[in-house]
Amino acid sequence: MKPEIYIKDLSKHVGKEVTLKGWLYNKRASKKVKFLILRDGTGYLQCVVFVGNVTDEVFALADNVSQETAFEVTGIIKEDTRQVGGFELDATDVKLIGESEDYPITPKDHGIEFLIDNRHLWLRSKRQVAIMKIRHRIAKSIRDFFDSRDFTLFDPPIITPNASEGTSTLFEMEYFDLGKAYLTQSGQLYAEAGAMALGKVYTFGPTFRAEKSKTRRHLTEFWMVEPEMAFYNLDDDMDLAEEMLEYIVKSVLKDNKAELEILERDISKLEKIERPFPRLSYSDAIEMLKEEGHDVEWGKDLGAADETIISSKYDKPVMVHRYPAESKAFYMKRDPENEKLALCVDVLAPEGYGEIIGGSQREDDYNKLLGRINEHKLPVDFFKWYLDLRKYGSVPHSGFGLGLERTVTWICGIDHLRETIPFPRMIYRNTP
RNA sequence: UCCGCGGUAGCUCAAUGGUAGAGCAUUCGGCUGUUAACCGAAGGGUUGUAAGUUCGAAUCUUACCCGCGGAGCCA
Numbered sequence: 118m119k120p121e122i123y124i125k126d127l128s129k130h131v132g133k134e135v136t137l138k139g140w141l142y143n144k145r146a147s148k149k150v151k152f153l154i155l156r157d158g159t160g161y162l163q164c165v166v167f168v169g170n171v172t173d174e175v176f177a178l179a180d181n182v183s184q185e186t187a188f189e190v191t192g193i194i195k196e197d198t199r200q201v202g203g204f205e206l207d208a209t210d211v212k213l214i215g216e217s218e219d220y221p222i223t224p225k226d227h228g229i230e231f232l233i234d235n236r237h238l239w240l241r242s243k244r245q246v247a248i249m250k251i252r253h254r255i256a257k258s259i260r261d262f263f264d265s266r267d268f269t270l271f272d273p274p275i276i277t278p279n280a281s282e283g284t285s286t287l288f289e290m291e292y293f294d295l296g297k298a299y300l301t302q303s304g305q306l307y308a309e310a311g312a313m314a315l316g317k318v319y320t321f322g323p324t325f326r327a328e329k330s331k332t333r334r335h336l337t338e339f340w341m342v343e344p345e346m347a348f349y350n351l352d353d354d355m356d357l358a359e360e361m362l363e364y365i366v367k368s369v370l371k372d373n374k375a376e377l378e379i380l381e382r383d384i385s386k387l388e389k390i391e392r393p394f395p396r397l398s399y400s401d402a403i404e405m406l407k408e409e410g411h412d413v414e415w416g417k418d419l420g421a422a423d424e425t426i427i428s429s430k431y432d433k434p435v436m437v438h439r440y441p442a443e444s445k446a447f448y449m450k451r452d453p454e455n456e457k458l459a460l461c462v463d464v465l466a467p468e469g470y471g472e473i474i475g476g477s478q479r480e481d482d483y484n485k486l487l488g489r490i491n492e493h494k495l496p497v498d499f500f501k502w503y504l505d506l507r508k509y510g511s512v513p514h515s516g517f518g519l520g521l522e523r524t525v526t527w528i529c530g531i532d533h534l535r536e537t538i539p540f541p542r543m544i545y546r547n548t549p
Numbered sequence: 550u551c552c553g554c555g556g557u558a559g560c561u562c563a564a565u566g567g568u569a570g571a572g573c574a575u576u577c578g579g580c581u582g583u584u585a586a587c588c589g590a591a592g593g594g595u596u597g598u599a600a601g602u603u604c605g606a607a608u609c610u611u612a613c614c615c616g617c618g619g620a621g622c623c624a
Contacts, residue, residue, distance in 0.1 A: 145583040152583050165582080199584080219559075224563050224585045225573045230616055266580075286622080328622055329550070341624060421620080475624060520624030
């Protein structure tokens with residue numbers, strides 16, 4: 118029943134008769150010859166059905182198949198430089214597997230609302246298939262990167278009673294008789310416990326933010342990778358982030374050339390992603406913006422426009438570190454050389470793609486951390502276990518979070534991250 | 550939450566306040582090599598909803614609904 122060969126493997130079958138299974142991507146027809154474009158998830162193949170080469174019934178069938186009809190085709194594989202994949206199939210038989218009537222997504226233009234309404238079908242289109250393959254490659258390269266560096270995959274809970282950065286942006290639910298619980302917006306606090314147990318860990322899973330953000334850079338459900346390392350300071354943290362990003366980009370360049378081409382990605386931009394990446398303190402970034410005549414003030418977080426200006430100066434990701442602590446999360450350690458600064462870093466992707474990583478060295482002093490929790494008016498009870506990590510063998514430690522969809526968006530060179538996850542969840546959309 | 554833009558055929562879009570149209574898709578016909586194939590024909594409409602102005606509203610006004618882009622916030 119299962120296919121014996123796939124389109125990606127055709128080079129081994131030139132001159133031989135093969136049977137392929139898939140769906141009709143598109144069709145071009147004249148009276149005596151029909152061109153059926155088959156897609157099977159691994160590639161695209163033009164199948165030529167000539168009037169004399171098949172029975173009349175088969176020829177009539179080839180004439181009638183409509184877009185996205187599932188069918189099986191048998192024929193001889195020929196090399197053909199005119200075709201995208203380099204091959205063509207001379208059909209000797211076609212069998213119908215599943216009909217497709219009035220498929221809504223045509224090869225012409227569509228609006229985004231219509232496409233997202235039909236996301237379950239939109240995923241079949243060439244561009245979406247390419248993006249999903251690159252997403253997969255990026256996820257795999259992330260796992261390979263950490264796995265080969267003595268990290269242990271550490272899965273934090275999705276349902277949590279506490280908030281790492283306040284409750285205003287959390288999805289809330291009733292948890293039996295225990296009151297409110299929330300969908301996690303970060304596995305970091307749990308990863309810290311993991312780092313104290315295993316040394317180096319990483320989490321990789323979905324996270325949730327009920328932010329009312331309506332931009333091309335936000336989803337309410339997105340995937341995040343969060344490494345957490347004992348005995349790493351901020352510099353070590355930045356070194357790791359840099360090494361990981363380089364590794365990811367090189368993996369995609371090595372294995373996804375065809376997909377990048379479908380997306381018309383300018384590969385030369387990705388080829389420049391090599392260590393070292395520029396590092397810039399927040400204060401220097403502010404100075405730089407001021408010199409350019411932009412209205413910025415020390416102490417405020419950088420806006421999206423500011424980030425774009427900074428990242429446009431470089432053709433590599435930029436690491437902006439040591440932001441004013443006031444606007445940052447409670448768990449970040451202060452810079453011992455300047456208590457107003459947090460030992461944190463944001464990595465801004467090039468070409469205006471903005472923040473893809475946020476990381477920091479964590480506060481490892483019990484009393485300072487307790488003070489921060491109180492300053493931020495967070496419920497101390499919920500953080501008792503987290504404070505314990507500073508009570509029993511506390512060590513300097515650091516970590517960061519990488520947004521998977523933002524990374525895919527940047528590497529694919531597309532303009533909205535809703536295309537980088539199979540079924541995007543956004544503020545005004547939770548279907549299909 | 551705020552600012553801006555939009556909603557017309559299955560889809561993408563036209564249409565000075567005066568008969569609602571084209572391309573694609575669909576159906577039928579033509580074509581032996583097409584690359585979003587091409588050529589010809591046909592069917593397809595409560596112009597987001599409600600009210601108002603007007604002899605007459607897709608077009609002007611008001612309210613509402615839905616969507617898109619952006620800001621803030623963040624990955």
